[in-house]
Amino acid sequence: MKIKSQLNQIIKDALDSANIETKEDISVSDATKPEFGDYQFNGAMKLARTLRRNPREIASDIIKEINTTTLISKVEVAGAGFINIWIDNSWLSKELTKIIDDKRVGVGVVADKKRIVVDYSGPNMAKQMHVGHLRSTIIGDTLANLFRFLGHDVIPQNHIGDWGTQFGMLIAYLEELEEDNNRQNLQDLEQFYKDAKVRFDKSQKFKDKAREYVVKIQQGDSHCLKLWREFIDISLGHCEEVYSKLGVKLTKDDVRAESFYNPMLPKVIDTLKDRGMLVESNGAKCVFLENSNTPVIVQKSDGGYLYATTDLAGLWFRANELKVDRVSYVVDARQSEHFKQIFTIAKRANMVPDNVKLEHIAFGTMMDKSGRPFKTRDGGTVKLIDLLDEAVLRAKETIKDRDSYSDSKDLDRVAKAIGIGAVKYADLSINRESNYLFSWDKMLSFDGNTALYMQYAYARIASIFRKYNQELNGKIVISDELEHRLGLMILKFEDTLLKASEDGYPHIITSYLYDLVTLFMKFYENNPILKDNIDRDTQISRLLLSKLTANTIKKGLEILGIEVVDKI
RNA sequence: GCACUCGUAGCUCAGCUGGAUAGAGCACUCGCCUUCUAAGCGAGUGGUCUCAGGUUCGAAUCCUGACGGGUGUACCA
Numbered sequence: 001m002k003i004k005s006q007l008n009q010i011i012k013d014a015l016d017s018a019n020i021e022t023k024e025d026i027s028v029s030d031a032t033k034p035e036f037g038d039y040q041f042n043g044a045m046k047l048a049r050t051l052r053r054n055p056r057e058i059a060s061d062i063i064k065e066i067n068t069t070t071l072i073s074k075v076e077v078a079g080a081g082f083i084n085i086w087i088d089n090s091w092l093s094k095e096l097t098k099i100i101d102d103k104r105v106g107v108g109v110v111a112d113k114k115r116i117v118v119d120y121s122g123p124n125m126a127k128q129m130h131v132g133h134l135r136s137t138i139i140g141d142t143l144a145n146l147f148r149f150l151g152h153d154v155i156p157q158n159h160i161g162d163w164g165t166q167f168g169m170l171i172a173y174l175e176e177l178e179e180d181n182n183r184q185n186l187q188d189l190e191q192f193y194k195d196a197k198v199r200f201d202k203s204q205k206f207k208d209k210a211r212e213y214v215v216k217i218q219q220g221d222s223h224c225l226k227l228w229r230e231f232i233d234i235s236l237g238h239c240e241e242v243y244s245k246l247g248v249k250l251t252k253d254d255v256r257a258e259s260f261y262n263p264m265l266p267k268v269i270d271t272l273k274d275r276g277m278l279v280e281s282n283g284a285k286c287v288f289l290e291n292s293n294t295p296v297i298v299q300k301s302d303g304g305y306l307y308a309t310t311d312l313a314g315l316w317f318r319a320n321e322l323k324v325d326r327v328s329y330v331v332d333a334r335q336s337e338h339f340k341q342i343f344t345i346a347k348r349a350n351m352v353p354d355n356v357k358l359e360h361i362a363f364g365t366m367m368d369k370s371g372r373p374f375k376t377r378d379g380g381t382v383k384l385i386d387l388l389d390e391a392v393l394r395a396k397e398t399i400k401d402r403d404s405y406s407d408s409k410d411l412d413r414v415a416k417a418i419g420i421g422a423v424k425y426a427d428l429s430i431n432r433e434s435n436y437l438f439s440w441d442k443m444l445s446f447d448g449n450t451a452l453y454m455q456y457a458y459a460r461i462a463s464i465f466r467k468y469n470q471e472l473n474g475k476i477v478i479s480d481e482l483e484h485r486l487g488l489m490i491l492k493f494e495d496t497l498l499k500a501s502e503d504g505y506p507h508i509i510t511s512y513l514y515d516l517v518t519l520f521m522k523f524y525e526n527n528p529i530l531k532d533n534i535d536r537d538t539q540i541s542r543l544l545l546s547k548l549t550a551n552t553i554k555k556g557l558e559i560l561g562i563e564v565v566d567k568i
Numbered sequence: 569g570c571a572c573u574c575g576u577a578g579c580u581c582a583g584c585u586g587g588a589u590a591g592a593g594c595a596c597u598c599g600c601c602u603u604c605u606a607a608g609c610g611a612g613u614g615g616u617c618u619c620a621g622g623u624u625c626g627a628a629u630c631c632u633g634a635c636g637g638g639u640g641u642a643c644c645a
Contacts (some may be wrong), residue, residue: 025585032588042587045625055625079588080625124645161645258645284643292571292641300643307645334639336572364574365638404605430581433573435638437580445607448593449581452607460605467604511582514592521608530604568605 001106001491017065037084044081055081089478092487097475105551107494109151117155117318118144120330124161125235128189129242130381135363138424140330141248142506145559156254163258168214169200171227245388261313265305268312275349296341311342319352326357333362361504364435394444395419404567417563425451429510449514457517461550462566474540482523489516513556520549
């Protein structure tokens, strides 16, 4: 339910009726406290200046004209000229009852459907996925889910790193191992890379071969290309294992590798040249942007291309071949300058039309407890697969003594949902732009704003329904303050999702879910449902309210890529 | 050097299209189970929102500067 836009319209109508003209955006905001109602409109105080009138007088003129026959039950002027707005209980009851069986929990589909590329994950094929890839992967997947749910046409793109000098070394080594009929090593790419490097450093003959193979791949030599494809395939297989554990929806079909853009690179240079943007400096082909002395290099003095060139080709492809309206790059904040540069260049060179929204969904670095970038005890990178396995193991350890599980398979399933959910939620629940402090203790303590708190609430509701175990027909009747707040919160789901999708902030969704669940827990403590002496209508209404809460939690977590379970 | 970014309770974080006494969780103190899952709920302790100016009826939020942390900065991605 889009509540805010309806309220804004009511306020606008009231201003018209009161003959108050304004150019400013009319927008209500959430009330800062329950005693100030559900929403507030603070515009009267802004209007006071231009109208040269007392803000309280303006406010009272406005509230006289506010339509209180539908969703608003009461308005009042308070303080310096605030207008406090209460939402009507019978309206709430009616709207909530309408969406009891709605799979979308009252969330509509956007009117202006966009085609959106979400570029995320982007692992390097030369190495195994490590914790550095976690944030891009899960934030990107969440945004893709969110956009899709809201009705947009989403094209996920996994821009894997499958090109570069290190692949000469890797395939040369792969070839040697195959001759020895030994590919065990590829189980661990990290180790494979190290072994290859040792071989590279030790043997001049191998070194020469590696360099020769780099050139050969680029020239399209069939033997080397075959080895290269084989290697990429294996490496991608590792990634898919991680995606599957993580519950991330990326597939092979979403892969649009770096190498895919190779044929387009000369055209990028030509385009920039045609537009008169290309400058040669110290043998390299560059684009100089104002406010910066350092150029963006698009072609090296030796003729090689750089990642700026590839990204420009990617932008061109997405705008002209995929014909998208928006491109969201979910990439580490350290690359913000790079994106600023290529976005500027792409637009200036008309490689991307002006109306296409290009955005860098930047995120901070993952830190350990001491505030340093996250590493293993011996200073190496933490493999993502190991981290996920550990999360599940730790989750299992904390829940195994509860008596909710019929067998070990059951326990495994729940442990997986909780462990993986904990990792994802911990990351998604903080503002993506901040550096993120990774702590097992925190995410697996299962207290506060964590995945488990949501999953627990869901399981409690499921438990109520197991106990009730009857047909459920009837309507919701909001009859006290807690029900009012809970019911309204459920209806705010759509406004929340729309806000989160605007600039791509998943933590807006987690904050909402946390508020929702906190309210539900209070409601649940104070409003008995299946206990004695509860009349039938009240019981049905409370059950339905619980059901809607569960539906909202489930849908919200689903967007975040987190599973719910019926028992914990 | 220049650019970007962050600085809110002991710790981890919300809040930042300017609005009413700045909010959570953890930690600490205290209360609530003859159990609709207590992994819960309630109450309390804890703040010169880094500092100094400015704009404003009103600033954690906007602007300027200082201090402190992080990051980036010509042929890696």
